[in-house]
Amino acid sequence: MQRALPSSRQLTAGVFYTLLGAVCFGTTGTIQAFAPEGCQPMAVGTMRLVVGGLVMLLWVHFRSGFTHHVPWPKKATFTAAAGIVIFQILFFQSLVRTGVAVGTVIAIGFGPMAGGIIEYLLRGTIPSRSWFTATVLALCGLVLLSIDDTATVDMTGIIMALGAGAGYALYAANSQTILADRSPQEMIAILFTFGGIAMSPILFVYDISWMFTMRGFISIVLIGVIGTAMAYSFFATGLAILPLSSGLTLGLAEPLVATLFGILLLGEVCSFQTAMGICIIFSGMIVIARNPS
Template sequence: MKGKLSPLLILLAAMLWGTTGTTQAFAPETAHPIAIGATRLAVGGIFLGLMVLLIGKLDLKHLPIKTTILASLSMALYQPLFFSAVSITGVAIGTVVAIGSAPILSGLIEWLYLKKRPAKVWWCSTFLSIIGCLLLFSNNESVNVDPVGITMALGAGVSFAVYALVSSTLVEGRSSLSVVAVVFTLSAIWLSPFLFIFDMSWILSFRGIGASLQLGIMTTGIAYFLFAKGLIHVSASTAVTLTLAEPLTAAVLGVFLLGEYLNIISWLGILFLLLGIGILIWPFRTPANEKELSIAQK
């Protein structure tokens, strides 16, 4: 039963990440995207730290130092790289390159370094999902194909792929809450200088406090805890492909909460995303298929 719920936990995490853009839209206009990313990790790290202390599951003795630092650096790098890429190339290109490249890079890293060959269903799902992303953002007119922005977006994709892969090893036989609490506390420390570089007066406003709590607690603390929990029974490459539900959620929220318009091609992209995610979840419905998928990935 736990194995069947794992992909659903990752999907729920991706849906929470999908609210990030909508939350930023309601944040004060003076809030710099990189400052928002640093605040997000700071609040998320504090929240997770308090939770793990209250529950009493903090375990620092058995965490491998090098792997933990790598995970925290990967997440810390992802924030400024992604937000900078989006600011340079626009939301459409930045999101498609960063989020779309992550599943492919994750699968290649698993294949090259862990000798785990992705299953055929993963290739099919990833292809459909990435096509869906391209179609979904095709109606966005604010496109600027800047080489620096594209490089940053690819860097963000690599960072997230590495984070997912490293985290999947950290949660093996350990408390998921303890792992994410330590990783995100370290990530917040790495990004803390940004809190002193940019103007942070916006955080004292009502909208600033609300946005910070939503981004820190919901889209970081709870979302990454669910993601780590799902990684226990789902491979990193499969998990990263499932996170493509993030742009799908963002697009739907944009339509219903922000009044954004999606053309027929974009709705077709949503259909491709749903198909891609659906065929990836299907093997987890029965123990036999789940076992077959696991063998195919080895």
């Protein structure tokens, strides 16, 4: 289905919702860091989907109900859910190896590049000139981060973060097909429920006793509600309006929030080189925000 071209006012709203979602996303790494010692990234990622999916199911049920007059696009739904699972598996593992700030920058920074490629392969849409400019800036910033000897980074963590970014882009690309006939809240409810069910066997592998402590319970609720349900709902609302490549580039606001929390709340080191890399990526986000179409 060919989407109608959005108006200038709609594009502005799309930018706002996308940035709001990115800010909510940026809290996930810090919330995980405050979880009890011994919590496993895979278990955190699984519970994030379970809680986020449950919250959105309840929201849709009591607010508007599900749309029944059109069928779900099965291929897009399955692929988007797979992208979410890939992201959860690799993202939280990468944060352990690279740190919250750098891991988030790499994972989300790679998203626009992967998104532009996927958008071209799926729809034949050539990304805008601003996307190419932002992508070059993001690549330069990622190079600075990856060669920074003072940052807590290893190559395995970087590869995991890049894989997470690819999964993130895969979800975003297919979500636009679903959003043609469904609300963002409906889509998130179904995708995260599927993702939570797919990852639930992980909970039988790891020790999850930490979840039943007060600190563990609060961490899971916060990461499920703020870092998942709210984040993906706002972000999907923006993606329903903006081109995929532009929406993912605006998502680079997430690592800026993650970096701020990582430095101010977790005491992570931010060298001059790391700061320069993040600023260069941020400049790419500004390019897209000025010309999102």
